[in-house]
Amino acid sequence: xxxxxxxxxxxxxxxxxxxxxxxxxxxxxxxxxxxxxxxxxxxxxxxxxxxxxxxxxxxxxxxxxxxxxxxxxxxxxxxxxxxxxxxxxxxxxxxxxxxxxxxxxxxxxxxxxxxxxxxxxxxxxxxxxxxxxxxxxxxxxxxxxxxxxxxxxxxxxxxxxxxxxxxxxxxxxxxxxxxxxxxxxxxxxxxxxxxxxxxxxxxxxxxxxxxxxxx
Numbered sequence: 001x002x003x004x005x006x007x008x009x010x011x012x013x014x015x016x017x018x019x020x021x022x023x024x025x026x027x028x029x030x031x032x033x034x035x036x037x038x039x040x041x042x043x044x045x046x047x048x049x050x051x052x053x054x055x056x057x058x059x060x061x062x063x064x065x066x067x068x069x070x071x072x073x074x075x076x077x078x079x080x081x082x083x084x085x086x087x088x089x090x091x092x093x094x095x096x097x098x099x100x101x102x103x104x105x106x107x108x109x110x111x112x113x114x115x116x117x118x119x120x121x122x123x124x125x126x127x128x129x130x131x132x133x134x135x136x137x138x139x140x141x142x143x144x145x146x147x148x149x150x151x152x153x154x155x156x157x158x159x160x161x162x163x164x165x166x167x168x169x170x171x172x173x174x175x176x177x178x179x180x181x182x183x184x185x186x187x188x189x190x191x192x193x194x195x196x197x198x199x200x201x202x203x204x205x206x207x208x209x210x211x212x213x214x215x
Contacts, residue, residue, distance in 0.1 A: 039183070040184075041100055041182075041187065042183045043113050043116070044113045044114075044177070044178050044182045045182045045184040045187045046106075047106075047108070047113025047114070048113065048174060048178040048191070049093040049096050049097050049187065050093075050097065050106055051137070052089075052174060052194075053093050055137055055139065055167070055170070056087075056093075057090065059086050059167055059168075060082070060086050060087055060090075061145070062148060062164060063082040065160075066079040066156070066157070066160040067079040067080055067083065069152065069156055070156065070157055070160070071153070074208055075160065075208060078201065078205070078208075079160075081201075082164070082201065085197065092190065093190075096184075096186065096187070109128065109130075110133040110137065111137065111174070113177075114174070114177045116181055136170070137170040137171075137174065138167045138169050138173075139167060140167065144163060147159060148160060148163065154214075157208070157214075158209065161205045161208055161209045161214060162209075164201075165206065168201060168205075171194065172195055172199065175191045175195045175198075179191055
């Protein structure tokens with residue numbers, strides 16, 4: 001059996017694993033909304049949970065592209081970890097919003113909840129386009145995603161590390177904001193875990209960049 005055949009056969013299993021992890025996280029997150037005295041979320045908690053789901057969805061997309069294509073075993077393992085961890089977190093955040101009895105989506109601009117953060121905000125969200133706001137969140141453009149899909153070998157690996165580092169850095173800014181503005185203990189605890197794991201992943205990605213001479 002060739003390596004390509006093995007990767008092709010593993011691919012549906014990776015997708016299934018991500019779906020199962022997200023489903024389990026939803027169940028756990030949904031259950032955790034019942035019982036106990038809970039004053040309820042504030043605007044930052046809800047905005048973070050909504051916006052970070054969109055942010056995570058793109059990270060999972062990029063990680064799955066890399067997992068399926070790369071020949072670098074370190075990157076394949078890291079991409080798998082990113083995809084499964086962020087799928088789990090997305091399921092958890094979806095469950096929070098569901099448990100709060102709120103819609104999953106809002107008409108408010110991305111990052112509008114960060115406007116209360118004084119000088120730490122990302123400018124005037126109302127005056128920015130979605131594309132500009134996503135760029136401020138560290139997200140890749142459609143053109144960059146197309147380039148990631150079409151590139152191969154070391155070029156793809158280097159592009160993936162570049163895009164994912166930027167993506168993680170944007171997430172950490174959002175995490176910093178919710179830690180200042182949020183109030184729900186589950187949100188704050190999960191955000192802290194995200195910050196720690198994504199900081200470690202940035203270090204791992206930078207080490208891979210050095211090994212591959214990407215920079």
